[in-house]
Amino acid sequence: MGERKDARDEQFQSFVIGRWPRLMRTAFLLTGEQHAAEDLVQTTLEKVFVAWRKVGAADDPEAYVRRVMINAHARRHRRRLKEFLAPKDDSGLVREVPDAGDRIAQADDRSALLKALSQLPPRQREAVVLRYWEDLTETQAARAMGCSAGTVKSNAAKGIAKLRAIPGLADMVTQGGRNR
Amino acid sequence: MSADRENHDMTQTDIALLLADATDEVEIGTAPVQAVVRGGRRRRARRWAVAAATAVVVLAGSAGATLAFAGRPGEHRTQVATQVRDVARPQVTELAHGTDHGKRWRVVVSVWQAPRDRTEAARQREAMQSYGIDGSALPGLTRLVGRTSFYASLYYGDAPLRPVIFNTVDKWEKFAVADLESGASHLAEEDAEGRLVVGMVATTVRQVRCTWKSGAATVAVPRAAAGSPVDWFVCVAPDGTGYADAKAITSG
Numbered sequence: 502m503g504e505r506k507d508a509r510d511e512q513f514q515s516f517v518i519g520r521w522p523r524l525m526r527t528a529f530l531l532t533g534e535q536h537a538a539e540d541l542v543q544t545t546l547e548k549v550f551v552a553w554r555k556v557g558a559a560d561d562p563e564a565y566v567r568r569v570m571i572n573a574h575a576r577r578h579r580r581r582l583k584e585f586l587a588p589k590d591d592s593g594l595v596r597e598v599p600d601a602g603d604r605i606a607q608a609d610d611r612s613a614l615l616k617a618l619s620q621l622p623p624r625q626r627e628a629v630v631l632r633y634w635e636d637l638t639e640t641q642a643a644r645a646m647g648c649s650a651g652t653v654k655s656n657a658a659k660g661i662a663k664l665r666a667i668p669g670l671a672d673m674v675t676q677g678g679r680n681r
Numbered sequence: 682m683s684a685d686r687e688n689h690d691m692t693q694t695d696i697a698l699l700l701a702d703a704t705d706e707v708e709i710g711t712a713p714v715q716a717v718v719r720g721g722r723r724r725r726a727r728r729w730a731v732a733a734a735t736a737v738v739v740l741a742g743s744a745g746a747t748l749a750f751a752g753r754p755g756e757h758r759t760q761v762a763t764q765v766r767d768v769a770r771p772q773v774t775e776l777a778h779g780t781d782h783g784k785r786w787r788v789v790v791s792v793w794q795a796p797r798d799r800t801e802a803a804r805q806r807e808a809m810q811s812y813g814i815d816g817s818a819l820p821g822l823t824r825l826v827g828r829t830s831f832y833a834s835l836y837y838g839d840a841p842l843r844p845v846i847f848n849t850v851d852k853w854e855k856f857a858v859a860d861l862e863s864g865a866s867h868l869a870e871e872d873a874e875g876r877l878v879v880g881m882v883a884t885t886v887r888q889v890r891c892t893w894k895s896g897a898a899t900v901a902v903p904r905a906a907a908g909s910p911v912d913w914f915v916c917v918a919p920d921g922t923g924y925a926d927a928k929a930i931t932s933g
Contacts, residue, residue, distance in 0.1 A: 518714060526708050529707035548724065550720075550724070552841045554841070635695065
């Protein structure tokens with residue numbers, strides 16, 4: 502019994518180490534802020550720890566983790582109503598098109614995207630992040646968000662439409678600011 | 682939409698690339714494994730404590746209203762007071778507890794009042810998840826509105842709460858004298874047989890006899906649970922055997 506518990510603990514620790522980077526990136530897109538992202542991932546993993554016996558044995562532990570993270574994010578958002586956003590570029594100046602490879606300009610672009618993302622309602626943000634960063638199907642995203650695939654579809658579509666409506670972001674793509 | 686505008690539109694692939702690029706802003710750092718494990722242990726301990734405290738409140742609140750059951754000295758029925766309406770706070774009653782292979786176990790029943798609308802249902806669903814109910818036992822929002830939910834669940838050792846029998850109902854079913862509804866489940870994870878039996882009977886039932894596959898039997902005394910119009914019982918089979926049958930006994 503004790504050996505099994507040790508093995509489970511080890512399995513959990515490997516899981517945390519292995520998934521930490523990816524979870525941090527997802528949480529960063531959801532929260533828009535470094536510390537909030539760390540906090541969200543840590544809270545998520547603590548909750549996963551409690552249910553690890555079940556989660557570790559599941560076919561797709563990531564699905565459970567995503568569900569916990571989205572729930573924690575939604576709960577946090579309801580509580581605070583306002584998250585740490587990154588309101589960095591509201592000077593009203595005309596945006597210059599950055600040269601590819603210009604790191605400062607690139608950082609500005611990123612913060613513009615994060616700002617745009619953070620201005621989406623939380624459900625739209627979650628849908629966009631799960632569909633286009635996590636690359637989940639609508640069904641998988643629906644499972645993570647605890648809603649129907651149709652709701653994911655409509656939230657993602659609305660979110661994308663709002664992002665598309667921001668001219669600066671469209672420029673970033675068409676002018677080669679994003680070529681990874 | 683102008684042609685120029687169309688040229689500047691982002692495709693969904695572009696969005697994916699932008700998002701991927703934006704994640705480079707975050708500093709990944711080393712995973713705080715030990716902090717996560719410590720936090721997880723604290724959460725687990727807190728969950729036990731919260732569940733235990735709630736059960737005590739239910740019992741303590743009803744202590745003054747305990748009625749002796751006519752004609753059966755020493756046997757008590759507990760009349761449990763109803764609580765103020767709050768869809769996010771279940772009425773929790775401990776039905777039984779014990780130790781199995783050195784591990785503590787407890788069976789508790791939680792009764793969740795019917796939400797009036799989707800907002801209340803959403804709040805209740807969230808509370809259910811915090812309480813430890815998850816997966817297929819967690820009803821959809823639409824199903825919750827106007828319906829009472831109940832969960833008889835097991836805590837075993839450090840394992841998360843596991844619903845044994847549960848339902849979401851418009852109205853509680855009326856139990857006739859001999860009616861009995863039960864569910865059998867393994868107690869320890871490694872049990873090959875369903876050793877844990879949890880069930881509901883009419884409040885007039887004095888005892889329930891659980892018969893095991895080995896031929897042996899266990900007698901349980903049903904008890905009231907806060908928020909529930911029916912009584913509940915729990916039987917546990919000895920090691921190596923499992924559930925065969927359960928019958929309500931109405932007369933002494």
